[in-house]
Amino acid sequence: LGRPNCPDCRIDEPHINKEALLKIGFTAEEADDVRPQVGAGCESCKDSGYKGRRGVYEVLRINPELEEAILRQALAPELLQAAREDGFQTMQEIARGFIRDGVFSVAEYSRILVL
DSSP: OBOOBOTTSEEEOTTOOHHHHHHTTOOHHHHHHOOOEEEOOOTTTTTSSBOSOBOOOOOOOOOHHHHHHHHTTOOHHHHHHHHHTTTOOOHHHHHHHHHHTTSSOHHHHHHHOOO
16 A cells, blocks of 8 residues: 555655666656656645555456467566556556556555565
């Protein structure tokens, strides 16, 4: 579970540079477009900068293609490809989406997801 930024006091994160975004898995192109945010603290969040909790989790559906790959003992990259074709995302990808959307700060991403 991660602590989302308070929507009432979110501001751009001033000290996050492109290198920090690259380190957590953004591509160079994505890092140019992402504007990370952080909760500044307000009355609504009792000056914590956070409000509530947000789950970051993977759901792997076993579709026929993935099942067939499992049964023939395919290697991990092939299994991942079969899962991705069905819309699978890793927890890191989901949490980076939360950074992109202003839901999580980079610090919160780093706190809950060890690379």
